Amino acid sequence: MLTKADIKFVKSLNEKKERYANKLFVAEGNKLVIEILHSKISVTRIFANENWLNLNEKLVGKNIEITLLKHAELTRLSNLQSTREVIALCKIPEYELDFNRLSGLTIALDTIQDPGNLGTIIRVADWFGLNNILCSKETVDCFNPKVVQSTMGSISRVKLFYGDLSIWLNKIEQPVLAASVEGTSVHEYTFPENAVLVIGNEGIGIGTELKPLIQQNICIPRKGSAESLNAAIAAAILIDRYAGLNF
Amino acid sequence: MLTKADIKFVKSLNEKKERYANKLFVAEGNKLVIEILHSKISVTRIFANENWLNLNEKLVGKNIEITLLKHAELTRLSNLQSTREVIALCKIPEYELDFNRLSGLTIALDTIQDPGNLGTIIRVADWFGLNNILCSKETVDCFNPKVVQSTMGSISRVKLFYGDLSIWLNKIEQPVLAASVEGTSVHEYTFPENAVLVIGNEGIGIGTELKPLIQQNICIPRKGSAESLNAAIAAAILIDRYAGLNF
Known part of the structure; x- marks a missing residue:
């Protein structure tokens, strides 16, 4: 279920200050989220529709919080003009410059x-x-x-x-x-x-x-x-x- | 003065069908409009604020219809997030492919x-x-x-x-x-x-x-x-x- 607090939190990550305070950023869409899941960047939470979750079950680690949403709910979370099937909250990676x-x-x-x-x-x-x-x-x-x-x-x-x-x-x-x-x-x-x-x-x-x-x-x-x-x-x-x- | 019909007409040119029916397109902003005024493309109408008109008086030919507008009125016509000082209606040029x-x-x-x-x-x-x-x-x-x-x-x-x-x-x-x-x-x-x-x-x-x-x-x-x-x-x-x- 999508709560008002979820919407408020995800939207707050549009602001740089909030992103760095929470060390999180948002990624939307199948291709992007899958590339991130395959990378060293950690995903902490996934909002997705049933179809996406069924197709990508194996890719989503057990430590990721999953929220199953309908299209209209994903639309409320999305920053994009056309809503995608998945939105992920990802940890901002910290790299050391050498x-x-x-x-x-x-x-x-x-x-x-x-x-x-x-x-x-x-x-x-x-x-x-x-x-x-x-x-x-x-x-x-x-x-x-x-x-x-x-x-x-x-x-x-x-x-x-x-x-x-x-x-x-x-x-x-x-x-x-x-x-x-x-x-x-x-x-x-x-x-x-x-x-x-x-x-x-x-x-x-x-x-x-x-x-x-x-x-x-x-x-x-x-x-x-x-x-x-x-x-x-x-x-x-x-x-x-x-x-x-x-x- | 900006009429409702003006707004409706300028906004209608966002649609391809209307652009070609009227053979007109819209250009916004000082730099772009000045480049077009210096080019072979004909400008038929200019909506601008007083400052722009004062600065560019010599550039605007006598055959161009001029409408002096305040910032808030330009905002109602504009497609851009931040309104510019000038909006021009320009004739779609017809080139021959040789x-x-x-x-x-x-x-x-x-x-x-x-x-x-x-x-x-x-x-x-x-x-x-x-x-x-x-x-x-x-x-x-x-x-x-x-x-x-x-x-x-x-x-x-x-x-x-x-x-x-x-x-x-x-x-x-x-x-x-x-x-x-x-x-x-x-x-x-x-x-x-x-x-x-x-x-x-x-x-x-x-x-x-x-x-x-x-x-x-x-x-x-x-x-x-x-x-x-x-x-x-x-x-x-x-x-x-x-x-x-x-x-």
């Missing part, structure tokens, strides 16, 4: 604010096997429901760390590269095997306090008239160019 | 359904100076308000054509390439100078009726675990690879 273990390309996000952009960047990182993303404190929380949904499951595999990018970039021994409107063309640049790639804010680019820490600006040459590229698109093009040279 | 004039890379979209994806692809095409996009009839309408907004102005420069892709791809003499999960790696493929690049539907990929028309499948090699890449991301990576070889 600079000595960073290898390959590490992505650093400076104040990425659009949840769809962050979700897409996480999905792209996962496609190319990049496991670590450093985020400035002003970057949208990766357990925001819109981000979680738009990662299409990749949130269960890619590790995100939030902190002071200027401190981290100072500390990192690898070359710090950045997506920029100026600099060496991505078509001519030879990416090193190990590096950090900074992607700036959608509107204002990379913060002034980070600029002195960047050793190499890389641009995507424009031939047409669009004023800018979406941050996730720019990130994907640069990561693909890195992948073409280093994989 | 296969003899297609040169460089032409994008063909097979049933792209997400408005944000289409808007992003239009913006990417505009960045790389690709002027023509062929769309299957099932692809979301490019004058859908969400598409228009997410093009960030590029809708005023890139020409989209809707029709039967299988007929068109049969007719085109240029090689037909496709973004695919299999095929030659984009990191190894040498793009020809003139070609058509087919991007398939977000979920099901390229339609079975189009597959026999494709001469070259190109994949973006996966190293990690994400099941797929977003259609706009895949398009951008392939277009950038083309650009690196041909610009």
Whole structure:
């Protein structure tokens, strides 16, 4: 049975403060929940319809609280326009950032604010096997429901760390590269095997306090008239160019 | 003054049928409207606040009907979460598709359904100076308000054509390439100078009726675990690879 307290609690997790106070985030939909159940992220509670529970009985551990719901009840819990058959409450994973273990390309996000952009960047990182993303404190929380949904499951595999990018970039021994409107063309640049790639804010680019820490600006040459590229698109093009040279 | 009939009419243009019956679409926000006013697309009517009108007086032609509105009235007309200072009604441009004039890379979209994806692809095409996009009839309408907004102005420069892709791809003499999960790696493929690049539907990929028309499948090699890449991301990576070889 769905109680008013359940609805209030699940909806409260839309707020970052409540997510971190409870160390929980929400995931909706069959594909996403199954990917999380297969991952190292713990699921504490599942709200699902009978059909979903019947199909996934074996996957749901005994330590997970299960609430069987009808479609209309799931709709009341859901953040999505079209309600899915399952909603899971998942433990926010706590990862330890070890600079000595960073290898390959590490992505650093400076104040990425659009949840769809962050979700897409996480999905792209996962496609190319990049496991670590450093985020400035002003970057949208990766357990925001819109981000979680738009990662299409990749949130269960890619590790995100939030902190002071200027401190981290100072500390990192690898070359710090950045997506920029100026600099060496991505078509001519030879990416090193190990590096950090900074992607700036959608509107204002990379913060002034980070600029002195960047050793190499890389641009995507424009031939047409669009004023800018979406941050996730720019990130994907640069990561693909890195992948073409280093994989 | 804003009449009830105005509100009803502007809101009716959210529907494709009404847009094409009236040959009009809606654009919101300073940057987008100014880009359209500078383009070949005709604007028939502008709803704006006093500040916007004062700043842009010279840009607004005498043949454009102007309605001065307060913020609360603009909010009643707007489709956006945060109301902008200007909303324009624009004539849907009618372009003629001339296969003899297609040169460089032409994008063909097979049933792209997400408005944000289409808007992003239009913006990417505009960045790389690709002027023509062929769309299957099932692809979301490019004058859908969400598409228009997410093009960030590029809708005023890139020409989209809707029709039967299988007929068109049969007719085109240029090689037909496709973004695919299999095929030659984009990191190894040498793009020809003139070609058509087919991007398939977000979920099901390229339609079975189009597959026999494709001469070259190109994949973006996966190293990690994400099941797929977003259609706009895949398009951008392939277009950038083309650009690196041909610009």
